[in-house]
Amino acid sequence: MKSKALFAALAAGAIAMPAIAQETTPAMVAAAEKEGKVVWYSAVDVKVAESVKKAFVAKYPKIDVDVERSGSERVFQRINQEYQSSIKNVDVVNSSDASHFLFWKQQGWLVKHTPPDALKYPPQGRDPDGTYFAWRASLSVMGYNTNLIQEKDAPTGYADLLDPKWKGKLAKAHPGYSGTALTGTYALSKALGWDYLEKLSKQGVQQLQSTTATPKSIASGERAVMVDGNEYNMFIEMQAKSPVKIIYAKEGTPFVTSPTAIFKDAPHPNAARVFQNFLYTPQVQQLIVNEGGNRSLHPDVKEPPERTPLAKIKLLPDDPQGMLPQVNEIKKKYTTLFGN
Amino acid sequence: MRKARGGVDITAPFSIAMVVLLAGLVLLPMFWLTLTSLRNDAKDFTLSHYQHFVNDPTFIKPLATTLWTSAAVGILCVVAAAPMAWLVARTDLPFKRLLRVLILASFVTPPFLGAFAWVLLGGPNAGLVNQGYYELFGLKAFEATPLINIFSAWGMVFVMALYTFPYVFTFVANSLDLIPSELEEASSILGAPLARTAAHITLPLVAPALLAGFLVAFLQSMTLFGAPAILALPAGIDTMTTKIWSLFQFPPQLGLAAAASLPLLIVTVLLLRAQAAIMGRRGYSVIGGKSTGQRLIKLKAWKVPALALFAIVLGCSIVLPYGVLLRTAFVKNWSAPLAGNLSIEHWRFVFFEFSQTKLALMNTFVLGTTAATVGTILATTIGYLSIRKLVWGHRYLAFLATAPVAIPGIVLAVGLFLAYTSPPLVLYGTLSIIFLAYLTKELPVGYQQVAASLKSVHPELEDASRIFGATRLRALVDITAPLIRNGVIATWLFIFIGSIRELSATILLFTAKTKTISVTMFDLRESNDWGPIAVLSITMLVITFVMVAIINYFTDRRAI
Numbered sequence: 001m002k003s004k005a006l007f008a009a010l011a012a013g014a015i016a017m018p019a020i021a022q023e024t025t026p027a028m029v030a031a032a033e034k035e036g037k038v039v040w041y042s043a044v045d046v047k048v049a050e051s052v053k054k055a056f057v058a059k060y061p062k063i064d065v066d067v068e069r070s071g072s073e074r075v076f077q078r079i080n081q082e083y084q085s086s087i088k089n090v091d092v093v094n095s096s097d098a099s100h101f102l103f104w105k106q107q108g109w110l111v112k113h114t115p116p117d118a119l120k121y122p123p124q125g126r127d128p129d130g131t132y133f134a135w136r137a138s139l140s141v142m143g144y145n146t147n148l149i150q151e152k153d154a155p156t157g158y159a160d161l162l163d164p165k166w167k168g169k170l171a172k173a174h175p176g177y178s179g180t181a182l183t184g185t186y187a188l189s190k191a192l193g194w195d196y197l198e199k200l201s202k203q204g205v206q207q208l209q210s211t212t213a214t215p216k217s218i219a220s221g222e223r224a225v226m227v228d229g230n231e232y233n234m235f236i237e238m239q240a241k242s243p244v245k246i247i248y249a250k251e252g253t254p255f256v257t258s259p260t261a262i263f264k265d266a267p268h269p270n271a272a273r274v275f276q277n278f279l280y281t282p283q284v285q286q287l288i289v290n291e292g293g294n295r296s297l298h299p300d301v302k303e304p305p306e307r308t309p310l311a312k313i314k315l316l317p318d319d320p321q322g323m324l325p326q327v328n329e330i331k332k333k334y335t336t337l338f339g340n
Numbered sequence: 341m342r343k344a345r346g347g348v349d350i351t352a353p354f355s356i357a358m359v360v361l362l363a364g365l366v367l368l369p370m371f372w373l374t375l376t377s378l379r380n381d382a383k384d385f386t387l388s389h390y391q392h393f394v395n396d397p398t399f400i401k402p403l404a405t406t407l408w409t410s411a412a413v414g415i416l417c418v419v420a421a422a423p424m425a426w427l428v429a430r431t432d433l434p435f436k437r438l439l440r441v442l443i444l445a446s447f448v449t450p451p452f453l454g455a456f457a458w459v460l461l462g463g464p465n466a467g468l469v470n471q472g473y474y475e476l477f478g479l480k481a482f483e484a485t486p487l488i489n490i491f492s493a494w495g496m497v498f499v500m501a502l503y504t505f506p507y508v509f510t511f512v513a514n515s516l517d518l519i520p521s522e523l524e525e526a527s528s529i530l531g532a533p534l535a536r537t538a539a540h541i542t543l544p545l546v547a548p549a550l551l552a553g554f555l556v557a558f559l560q561s562m563t564l565f566g567a568p569a570i571l572a573l574p575a576g577i578d579t580m581t582t583k584i585w586s587l588f589q590f591p592p593q594l595g596l597a598a599a600a601s602l603p604l605l606i607v608t609v610l611l612l613r614a615q616a617a618i619m620g621r622r623g624y625s626v627i628g629g630k631s632t633g634q635r636l637i638k639l640k641a642w643k644v645p646a647l648a649l650f651a652i653v654l655g656c657s658i659v660l661p662y663g664v665l666l667r668t669a670f671v672k673n674w675s676a677p678l679a680g681n682l683s684i685e686h687w688r689f690v691f692f693e694f695s696q697t698k699l700a701l702m703n704t705f706v707l708g709t710t711a712a713t714v715g716t717i718l719a720t721t722i723g724y725l726s727i728r729k730l731v732w733g734h735r736y737l738a739f740l741a742t743a744p745v746a747i748p749g750i751v752l753a754v755g756l757f758l759a760y761t762s763p764p765l766v767l768y769g770t771l772s773i774i775f776l777a778y779l780t781k782e783l784p785v786g787y788q789q790v791a792a793s794l795k796s797v798h799p800e801l802e803d804a805s806r807i808f809g810a811t812r813l814r815a816l817v818d819i820t821a822p823l824i825r826n827g828v829i830a831t832w833l834f835i836f837i838g839s840i841r842e843l844s845a846t847i848l849l850f851t852a853k854t855k856t857i858s859v860t861m862f863d864l865r866e867s868n869d870w871g872p873i874a875v876l877s878i879t880m881l882v883i884t885f886v887m888v889a890i891i892n893y894f895t896d897r898r899a900i
Contacts, residue, residue: 085769207574221465222464
């Protein structure tokens with residue numbers, strides 16, 4: 001009896017113990033080179049994805065990267081549809097909807113693999129079971145076009161957007177397609193309630209399919225204010241001298257982690273591990289911060305000085321556990337209000 | 341001595357094999373479509389999908405939108421294209437050749453490319469046309485009402501009409517070429533003014549062509565996927581095609597998708613029957629008539645408004661869209677002024693950095709050539725067997741080869757998806773399933789082409805050859821094949837063009853490994869990457885126009 005209880009306690013302890021990282025060994029690299037490539041389904045901006053690929057191929061010239069970029073929700077649909085049809089194509093996945101990883105994990109589709117650098121991440125950036133990690137994080141910010149709106153007239157938060165003067169001037173990403181929009185919209189519905197979104201839907205809001213598209217919409221002047229968009233796309237626009245400015249809403253800004261994971265049935269398992277390890281190195285983390293405008297949870301990464309530090313921004317944290325059972329409900333409610 | 345070389349005549353068993361093959365190709369997906377729409381998850385019989393469809397406003401509304409917008413496109417096409425056809429066929433309008441070339445260009449421009457271009461032109465605030473309009477009148481974006489809001493049901497109607505009107509033009513110009521102009525001349529000799537002659541003589545004569553053109557335009561717009569997805573979805577408006585597409589999101593609701601597909605199929609079949617009844621049995625025909633030296637009406641001062649009509653229509657369908665795509669491909673920021681903005685960055689990105697370009701080009705090319713090759717062989721064989729009425733089954737062959745006309749692309753895709761995602765035949769995820777879609781979709785076009793060439797070759801030539809002892813196959817190879825060679829080459833190119841631009845079926849059937857150019861462009865739109873989209877658009881247009889030029893070289897007939 002006693003020994004059984006002790007054994008159970010030990011087993012429980014073993015589960016709670018942090019996963020041991022798997023270093024990239026020369027043997028792993030050799031096996032990966034034999035596989036020749038890694039297939040990466042990613043929701044990151046297509047140019048950032050290609051930069052990451054370039055850096056990887058520079059380091060491992062014999063391993064190619066197939067980048068398959070699409071919005072998070074479509075990445076999710078695609079993988080599920082492929083797996084339903086027994087098509088095993090994806091090696092490494094990145095989605096901005098952390099609840100996807102919970103689903104895949106429940107299905108038993110993910111591999112336990114901890115990149116060495118991920119051990120340095122704070123606990124909120126790590127799956128306790130070691131299947132997925134917060135490769136990057138982004139804020140779903142508000143923003144406006146500075147040619148069209150003067151700073152003093154710009155909205156300061158979500159509540160301001162209900163003013164009739166913003167009618168027909170707003171753009172928002174659709175949670176049916178975008179994981180960031182889904183996470184952000186869920187956070188908004190918790191913070192401000194669905195009746196806020198119902199009022200917002202009466203403002204003639206342009207519906208785009210990605211939070212990478214909303215910043216481009218206000219940069220081109222197609223809309224004046226965006227309700228949600230990737231902070232990193234705003235940084236990219238600002239670096240390109242587009243007339244846009246970020247608003248950190250006074251109600252809080254949704255914080256969206258965007259993990260990566262390896263699939264169990266990956267056709268290139270070794271290349272997948274080499275690539276996954278590479279994604280968390282300070283080199284790539286700094287790259288996605290500098291070039292990609294993302295936020296990184298890696299402690300060694302330096303934020304560019306012109307960016308508002310995370311500590312100074314009021315955040316609405318993401319809650320994949322709470323969101324997962326409600327995903328379809330959120331999409332349905334949103335579609336009823338804003339259309340497909 | 342007279343014994344046929346090669347021995348037995350295999351025509352009959354071959355023909356039966358063809359009927360079985362075609363039936364499998366065309367009917368299997370439709371069988372699965374119907375079956376799935378009538379089954380629940382436990383595979384028991386149910387009408388619940390149809391009940392859901394009828395009772396759910398999120399289905400009825402898209403259906404209503406689809407019907408009224410398609411009707412609006414049809415009317416718009418008739419209103420614009422009928423006078424254009426009359427001007428080309430009956431008057432001394434200048435630049436006819438150039439105008440025909442431009443109409444042909446609108447005909448071969450994929451509507452989703454036009455929709456992309458019109459987002460850049462007619463976006464309410466940043467669109468270049470609206471920017472110009474605001475500047476011209478000293479207005480400010482957001483405060484003034486835009487000249488065009490392309491993200492609306494009417495914006496979608498406008499763009500769809502721009503690329504559908506050539507059908508109506510073709511029908512009407514065709515029929516005017518075939519109708520002798522004596523009646524009209526008599527009327528004007530008796531002193532009736534031009535407008536009166538047009539209203540009382542010409543209009544009734546071409547009424548069947550107008551109606552048939554209207555129906556084809558209606559049908560075309562009803563089955564489009566790209567234009568509604570690009571222009572209407574951002575305004576929160578669904579059509580049936582975008583709705584069916586959304587049912588494929590995870591978890592896919594296949595029963596509902598199947599049930600939602602059938603109304604489209606039924607409407608299409610009814611419209612095609614109506615069209616066939618109106619036009620006799622001419623089907624999709626191309627302008628073949630020569631101008632018969634009729635007396636052309638002198639337009640005199642009316643040349644100006646007449647040319648203005650062409651300028652507006654062709655300006656909107658060709659000049660502005662092509663212009664904006666070129667401009668977008670060569671600038672950094674598409675909505676900013678040209679100065680200091682020029683760059684070839686997007687070209688570098690698309691052809692040297694973007695991982696998907698090579699794969700998508702390759703897939704598109706492989707699909708285009710295989711669909712065109714197999715399609716041409718199939719169409720030629722069926723055409724030969726059915727036009728020569730050689731064997732049992734030729735009626736079924738002709739019917740099966742033309743039946744896919746009645747299947748909208750997205751409906752075909754739903755059927756193929758259902759037929760080939762479960763054992764024994766798992767084709768989903770391979771290029772084969774997309775190949776089957778293209779083959780099925782393009783078969784009617786190919787068949788019509790080949791049948792037209794075959795009809796012009798007299799069977800006596802073959803008979804003569806057979807009397808001298810050749811087998812049917814030998815007669816075919818030595819006598820008929822050389823005579824229809826040009827028609828067959830044209831068929832190949834037609835199918836190729838049709839395949840490389842396909843979006844509405846591909847969108848449901850592609851996977852990461854089997855992406856095509858059209859789907860890649862559609863994915864880039866998700867994140868508003870207009871520069872790369874413009875580069876790929878231009879690439880696709882260049883390939884298309886090279887093909888069209890080759891068709892024109894091989895056929896004496898004008899393609900339109």
